[in-house]
Amino acid sequence: MILPEPLEVLIEELNKLPSIGKKTAQRLALFLLRSDDEYIAKFITAIGNIKKNIKICTDCYNISTSEVCEICSSNKRDKSIICVVEDISDIIAVEKTNEYNGLYHVLGGVLSPLSGKDVESIRLKELIDRIRNSEVKEILLALNPDTEGETTSLYIAKLLKEFNVKVTRIARGLPVGGNLEFADEATVGRAVLNRITLQ
Amino acid sequence: MILPEPLEVLIEELNKLPSIGKKTAQRLALFLLRSDDEYIAKFITAIGNIKKNIKICTDCYNISTSEVCEICSSNKRDKSIICVVEDISDIIAVEKTNEYNGLYHVLGGVLSPLSGKDVESIRLKELIDRIRNSEVKEILLALNPDTEGETTSLYIAKLLKEFNVKVTRIARGLPVGGNLEFADEATVGRAVLNRITLQ
Secondary structure (H helix, E strand, O other), rough: OOHHHHHHHHHHHOOOOOOOOHHHHHHHHHHHHHHHHHHHHHHHHHHHHHHHHHOOOOOOEEEEEOOOOHHHHHOOOEEEEEEEEEEEHHHHHHOOOOOOOOOEEEEOOOOHHHHOOOOOOOOOOHHHHHOOOOOOOOOEEEOOEEEEEEEHHHHHHHHHHOOOOOEEOOOOOOOOOHHHHHOOHHHHHHHOOOHHHEE | OOOOOOHHHHHHHHHHOOOOOOOHHHHHHHHHHHHOHHHHHHHHHHHHHHHHHEEEOOOOOOOEEOOHHHHHHHHHHHHEEEEEEHHHHHHHHHHHHOOOEEEEEEEOOOOOOHHOOOOOHOHHHHHHHHHHHOOOOOEEOOOOOOHHHHHHHHHHHHHHHOOOOOEOOOOOOOOOOOOOOOOOOOHHHHHHHEEEEEE
């Protein structure tokens, strides 16, 4: 059976989402088709609103509804330590542990020659500028414990040698080859507590 | 961390979709946040269009862009046999096998006292009207091989005793307790070929 064209189009769009295969996309499309108009309207508005109302923090590149995110603007946070993460979802993972009270820096990627991510395309220059212009005493590297993450951690550690900052890395409580975003809170919390001094 | 409110709202809406848990919803929301405006616009339009442009076939209750679906209006289909399915996704599953060339009838559910689905809330009256007003010779029951599906099949078989139609059921090639929508094409195809006469 050739499906009605509007449904085919929606399945195709859903299929582009991460972890959504062809069959799940079809299931979601049929669910949306059966949903009432109120839900559809709310859903469409919710998608439209994230683009309209969410900004990127000018300091740490976290997401926020204001120019500077609530972590950077809070006076309860320890501004002498910056936790470097690959992505916004990693901030969420670390925040959930309640083991960390410093600031963040979102790199927006890790060094990966195969995916075309080089030194220029992740926010390393911005990190160095922050170190230069603030009283940061420690940089905590919280990248995924896989090849790209490890390489990037070592690269950053080397890069920061000339600055007067302690460079630490979250502990190997995380299973090697795993993914920070999906690790459980206890594991991520343990990893933050057991961070190891690199230099 | 409290996420920006527009993102929380979207995660909540995505979480309502079938088979999308909290973590997947968060992942999808962050993916959408990072997507370019063009994709977001296409996605929103695609969702809006299914409601606007897809109709329910007046004969078999399949989905279609016209009043009568392409299966019912095709003169290549065998109009002497109607395959009774629970849902539109089951039509897709049977059509994919290329083993069936008749018409369909979408019940829109199966008898399930626990979920409040009784004889009145599935399209049984409509099925009987179709049998009365056409030259149907065979009703092929293709409901899921679980308790509700089996009960509904037996109920329909009993209901159709007074009509001059053969009632068949797709073969138990399907794993019992499984789900028609997710069965592989070979299994569903075998089940259509091996249908068993009930009366």
